[in-house]
Amino acid sequence: MLKIQKMLVGAMARLDETMVMNLVKQGLQMGINPYVLLEEIRIGTDRVGELYSKGEYFLSDLIMASEIFKDVLTLVNQDRVVTAVVSYPTVIFGTVEDDIHDIGKNITTGIMRYNGFDICDLGVDVPGPKFIEAIEKYNSRVVCLTGLITEAFDSMKNTIALLKEAGLRSRTTVIIGGLVNESVKNYTGADYWATDCTKVNELCRNILVNNKRIMQSS
Structure with a gap:
């Protein structure tokens, strides 16, 4: 099983779609947790x-x-056995204004949907x-603001300021993603x-299901 997982990372990094799809099919047939396979795809991405x-590149x-990731997600969902899952409140996602990068966002929302989250994806270049x-x-x-360029930081800041003006900030947890850090x-x-x-x-599950905030670590 571990061999397939390692091969998946390499195949994805090489953008070998045929190999990726074959390895995912093998993994599913062997009973490997689909989430594990998706995580290896993410690492390759x-x-x-x-x-x-x-x-x-x-x-x-x-x-x-x-x-390729979208095709893998489709394959995994076809193989999925639907069982009773936790019902999560809707999480809002969007690439902020002045940024059109969405690959990381799409991967994240795809995996979260697989895990039972209800996602509202607003797309890219989304105004506050x-x-x-x-x-x-x-x-x-919970709202997740994403961006990969430095101009996105001001858009994130402005969007959060609008949350305050609308009286929504105190009840809304804001997660930023992309090319970000503690600063x-x-x-x-x-x-x-x-x-x-x-x-x-992990953050969304803790906030929405366990109703707790966790310490941010770098």
Whole structure:
């Protein structure tokens, strides 16, 4: 089983879609937890992002990685046996205004949907008022703002300021994701920051199900 997981990471990093799909099918047949397979795909996608940042991959490669992940998610969901799951309140996601990067967001929302979360994905280049509308519409307690460029930091900060103006900040937990860290969290006024879907999943579960806040760690 471990061999398949390691091979999945490499195949995804090479953007070998045929190999990725075959390995996922083998993993499912062997009874490997689908979430484990999705996590290996995520790690491989992270490597694609690293190669892109080094100039070895291009935008088209990032798009291809996103498409492969979508195909894997479809395959995994087809194989899924639906059982009683926890009903999570809606979590709002969106790439903030002035940013159109969405691969990490799409992977995170895909995995969270698989885990039973109800997701409202507003898309990319989302202005602050759209987040406010969605939070009010779904009575959401968690909003995830994502961005991969420095201009996104001001958009995140402005969106959080709008939450305060609308009287929603005290009841809304804000998680920022993408190219972020503790300094960006402090600058924007967010509650948490995360750079991978596992962390976002954990944060949302603790906030919405266990009704508790956890200490942020870098």
